[in-house]
Amino acid sequence: MNSFRVEMTAKYAIVRCPEAIDGQALKGFAPEFSKLVKAGPPLIVLDWTVTRSVVASFFRPVVLARQALRRAQRNLASIGMSEEVLAFLAKNGVDSIFRPMKNLEEALSANNTTSEPVADAVLSSKIVDTFTQATVKAMETQASVKVIPGQIIKITDMEDEGALNINIAGVITMNGRTAIGSAAICFPESALLAIYSGMLGEDTKSLSPEVIESAGELINIIFGQAKRMLNDDGNMQFEKALPTILQGKQLKVYLFSAGAPILIPFETSAGPFYLKVSIDKKF
Numbered sequence: 001m002n003s004f005r006v007e008m009t010a011k012y013a014i015v016r017c018p019e020a021i022d023g024q025a026l027k028g029f030a031p032e033f034s035k036l037v038k039a040g041p042p043l044i045v046l047d048w049t050v051t052r053s054v055v056a057s058f059f060r061p062v063v064l065a066r067q068a069l070r071r072a073q074r075n076l077a078s079i080g081m082s083e084e085v086l087a088f089l090a091k092n093g094v095d096s097i098f099r100p101m102k103n104l105e106e107a108l109s110a111n112n113t114t115s116e117p118v119a120d121a122v123l124s125s126k127i128v129d130t131f132t133q134a135t136v137k138a139m140e141t142q143a144s145v146k147v148i149p150g151q152i153i154k155i156t157d158m159e160d161e162g163a164l165n166i167n168i169a170g171v172i173t174m175n176g177r178t179a180i181g182s183a184a185i186c187f188p189e190s191a192l193l194a195i196y197s198g199m200l201g202e203d204t205k206s207l208s209p210e211v212i213e214s215a216g217e218l219i220n221i222i223f224g225q226a227k228r229m230l231n232d233d234g235n236m237q238f239e240k241a242l243p244t245i246l247q248g249k250q251l252k253v254y255l256f257s258a259g260a261p262i263l264i265p266f267e268t269s270a271g272p273f274y275l276k277v278s279i280d281k282k283f
Contacts (some may be wrong), residue, residue: 004029005044006036012043012108021054030061037065042074043111045104049080059094060254066097067260075099092173096180096280127230127279128152131183132264134225135275139266142221145199150265150272164274166251168192170213170219174279176230176238181279182255185219185224194270216243222275 003018003025013036018025036044044065062076069076078098083087089095101107132149139147151165164186171184187195189207195218196211197204204211220243227238246253253276255261 004032009041010093010129011041012045012104013040013045014045014104016047016049017051019050019052020217021058023055023057026055026057029058033061033065037068040074041273043107044069044074044076045079045107046076046098047080048078048082048085049081051085052082054085056092059092059097062255063094063097070260075111077110079103079107090175092175094158094180095221106259120250125217127179127181128262128277129278130229131222131228131275134222134229135185135266136263137225138218138221139195139268142218145195145198147164147266147268147273153263153265161236163250164188164272166253166274167247167248167249168207168215169251170217171246171253171255172219172223172241172243174223174227174238174241176236178236178279179238179279181277183219183278184253184276185215185222186251186253186274187215187278188271188273190214191268191271193197194268195273199234200225212245212247214244219243247255 005016007014007016015033015036020086046062066076076099078100081098081100086095086100089098089100099107099110101110107224136147139145150267165188166186167189169184169186171182174181174183192211192215193204193207196214201213223241230236231238255276255278261276264275264277265272266275
């Protein structure tokens with residue numbers, strides 16, 4: 001794995017991370033790491049002892065690895081993190097995904113004695129219901145658009161998501177006291193144009209920069225409403241967050257959470273749009 005080095009045993013694999021995890025170091029990392037995730041031992045340990053900096057593009061392969069490991073009832077942990085690296089991960093809301101431990105002994109002990117603390121059914125149901133309510137309210141109050149939530153879909157294959165014809169998405173990371181996750185509002189072009197027309201009060205026919213930016217504004221509004229309800233009722237203490245906007249043809253939206261993502265379709269007169277949510281308990 002280029003500047004990443006792997007040491008294998010029957011019970012665990014240690015991936016020694018380089019001093020700087022940058023674009024050069026990441027070349028070839030994802031496919032090789034994927035092989036280790038598919039056919040490796042029960043525990044993969046990332047050793048950050050010499051690492052002093054890391055780029056955000058490192059998050060995605062690790063998030064996908066955590067999801068795959070969980071499905072196979074295996075695990076991942078990190079050791080040797082500096083305070084600077086840990087602070088950077090926490091700032092981006094992904095520290096829980098990397099599972100920082102004091103040392104290898106603690107990582108092995110945790111893997112042998114505890115199960116993965118995934119989001120339980122009550123927590124998941126509460127967050128999904130709250131985001132659904134917030135989405136309906138935001139669309140009706142901000143855009144005067146009536147939306148009807150549909151049946152929840154569990155995403156097991158990202159290829160299936162390409163068939164939804166998503167063109168624009170607003171994504172936000174959720175970092176709270178007891179839970180971590182991500183949420184995204186995902187639009188086919190026609191649905192976003194209709195909703196933006198409702199927000200503006202006049203017909204909009206093309207994807208201008210203002211229309212695209214509205215996806216970020218909408219997920220921000222939805223998250224703000226959901227955060228207030230969850231913090232007041234569930235004492236989860238979700239922090240403020242800034243949205244990221246994605247644009248492209250047949251987008252597949254990856255969420256920075258080890259929790260299994262779900263998709264909630266919403267019907268409008270201009271066709272469907274989707275809310276994607278993934279949540280996980282914090283360690």
